[in-house]
Amino acid sequence: MEFSLTEEQKSLRDAVIRFARQEIKHDLSLCDKEGRFPIESWKKCAEMQIMALPFAEEYGGCGSDFLTTVVVLQALAYGCKDAGLVHAVITQILCGIQINLFGSLEQKNQYLPMLCQGEKIFAQAITEPEAGSDALGAMRTLALKVDDGYVLNGTKVFISNGPIADVVIVFALTDPAARRLDGVSTFLIEKDNPGFEQCRPIEKMGLCTLQNGELVFRDCRVSPTALIGREGQGAIIFNESMEWERSLMPAAHLGTLERVLETCVGYARKRSAFGQPIGKFQAVANKIVDMKTVFELGRLILYKAASIKSQGRRAGMEASIAKLFISEGLKQSCLDAVQVHGGYGFTREYELERDLRDSVAATIYSGTSELQRSIISRLMGL
Amino acid sequence: MEIIESIRGFISTEICSGSVQKIDDADLLIENGIIDSVGIMLLLGFIEEKFAITIDGDELIPENFSTIATISTLVGKKIG
Numbered sequence: 279m280e281f282s283l284t285e286e287q288k289s290l291r292d293a294v295i296r297f298a299r300q301e302i303k304h305d306l307s308l309c310d311k312e313g314r315f316p317i318e319s320w321k322k323c324a325e326m327q328i329m330a331l332p333f334a335e336e337y338g339g340c341g342s343d344f345l346t347t348v349v350v351l352q353a354l355a356y357g358c359k360d361a362g363l364v365h366a367v368i369t370q371i372l373c374g375i376q377i378n379l380f381g382s383l384e385q386k387n388q389y390l391p392m393l394c395q396g397e398k399i400f401a402q403a404i405t406e407p408e409a410g411s412d413a414l415g416a417m418r419t420l421a422l423k424v425d426d427g428y429v430l431n432g433t434k435v436f437i438s439n440g441p442i443a444d445v446v447i448v449f450a451l452t453d454p455a456a457r458r459l460d461g462v463s464t465f466l467i468e469k470d471n472p473g474f475e476q477c478r479p480i481e482k483m484g485l486c487t488l489q490n491g492e493l494v495f496r497d498c499r500v501s502p503t504a505l506i507g508r509e510g511q512g513a514i515i516f517n518e519s520m521e522w523e524r525s526l527m528p529a530a531h532l533g534t535l536e537r538v539l540e541t542c543v544g545y546a547r548k549r550s551a552f553g554q555p556i557g558k559f560q561a562v563a564n565k566i567v568d569m570k571t572v573f574e575l576g577r578l579i580l581y582k583a584a585s586i587k588s589q590g591r592r593a594g595m596e597a598s599i600a601k602l603f604i605s606e607g608l609k610q611s612c613l614d615a616v617q618v619h620g621g622y623g624f625t626r627e628y629e630l631e632r633d634l635r636d637s638v639a640a641t642i643y644s645g646t647s648e649l650q651r652s653i654i655s656r657l658m659g660l
Numbered sequence: 661m662e663i664i665e666s667i668r669g670f671i672s673t674e675i676c677s678g679s680v681q682k683i684d685d686a687d688l689l690i691e692n693g694i695i696d697s698v699g700i701m702l703l704l705g706f707i708e709e710k711f712a713i714t715i716d717g718d719e720l721i722p723e724n725f726s727t728i729a730t731i732s733t734l735v736g737k738k739i740g
């Protein structure tokens with residue numbers, strides 16, 4: 279068993295951390311307050327080829343394996359304090375993975391180069407007002423088959439990148455009478471498609487630079503070439519995509535956790551009370567030790583999931599455990615980080631309150647913690 | 661024969677936990693709710709590991725998982 283990264287992965291990680299610290303320069307405090315997407319930093323991430331990582335060179339990608347992609351995203355979230363931007367980048371990569379795995383050659387040729395270059399922004403739309411955790415079972419958005427394609431009707435909510443997306447991957451029912459496993463299909467819809475409306479971004483407690491919003495389809499007519507994969511393949515595409523998502527999102531959470539942990543160690547050494555550094559008080563040290571434990575164990579399960587997937591094998595269980603463990607660990611660590619910093623932790627200036635606000639959503643998107651436990655128990659045969 | 665029986669055995673014991681009496685070769689697994697979205701994750705994990713194959717892209721379609729017979733045909737084709 280080998281637990282170390284290759285020299286190439288290490289130097290890539292260092293380069294991405296340097297890039298994130300030096301090149302991502304938008305005023306995060308202001309963007310966070312105004313809920314503004316930092317398009318200039320998005321473009322820099324694209325220039326750095328972060329969105330291109332796991333895709334083949336023929337589509338403008340870097341051809342990196344999945345573990346390398348995970349290492350880079352962890353590094354990005356470690357070096358860049360804007361978790362909303364990192365989330366937007368990961369959403370872009372996830373859309374590319376679905377096109378790459380299930381799209382036609384024409385779709386790959388048409389969409390992957392612009393996705394890799396960040397020239398067009400992508401989003402994926404599954405959740406509906408009445409269908410969140412039970413996304414497939416309670417889905418209502420309908421894609422009715424007609425002579426020249428499909429007509430979509432329905433509403434999607436909370437869609438990351440949704441309000442600013444140029445292209446959206448949409449899941450809809452093509453056979454409402456069938457079981458969900460073969461009644462859902464996946465479509466690629468461009469923003470200027472008649473009948474497709476992008477609503478304004480919603481205001482959230484965290485991840486404020488990430489643009490989330492409602493997408494409405496009213497008699498939205500698309501050609502048969504908009505279909506990704508085969509009709510009825512949507513549930514399987516969704517399943518596969520979730521396995522990737524539950525490895526990539528935790529990579530970012532782990533990067534943030536690493537940064538928060540280091541900040542706490544530095545502060546606990548420097549800040550004194552009762553004549554000694556606060557890190558000498560066991561009650562303070564314990565919180566930081568718990569963060570370290572989550573970081574080390576989270577990294578093991580995440581890299582395990584990523585290594586398995588790099589070998590082309592399935593890692594459903596590992597990905598769900600990684601998502602559950604790291605997102606819950608991040609949320610608790612951010613709360614503890616504020617506590618370790620005392621009154622200063624509660625101020626905007628120290629930036630930990632933003633990490634805390636951002637972390638709360640991590641246990642909700644890509645399947646809530648409750649749902650991850652339910653999936654893991656089913657996979658255990660319970 | 662061996663392939664089909666091991667698939668039947670896995671679906672009966674691991675996916676249905678013995679709650680379905682007997683699954684015939686042509687019984688509709690998805691339509692009858694025997695396999696759902698978590699069930700398919702379990703099944704894919706099992707057949708990929710057991711038969712040392714990878715199923716992806718075009719092969720990941722519901723039709724290939726509709727009955728024990730179609731799953732067995734897919735596996736047989738992959739093993740070659």
Ligand SMILES: Cc1cc2nc3c(=O)[nH]c(=O)nc-3n(C[C@H](O)[C@H](O)[C@H](O)COP(=O)(O)OP(=O)(O)OC[C@H]3O[C@@H](n4cnc5c(N)ncnc54)[C@H](O)[C@@H]3O)c2cc1C
Nearest residue numbers: 402403404405410411436437438639642643644645646648
């Ligand atoms: C920041 C952010 C970004 C997002 N991005 C996207 C996106 O890009 N695309 C997209 O399609 N969606 C996106 N979502 C939506 C997200 O996937 C859903 O919010 C999530 O799946 C939960 O659905 P819900 O909000 O409807 O909650 P509900 O499903 O209504 O759940 C409410 C509560 O009930 C619990 N619950 C539900 N079912 C069970 C169960 N079986 N067992 C135990 N507890 C249960 C849940 O865990 C939760 O605590 C995003 C959400 C957020 C917050």
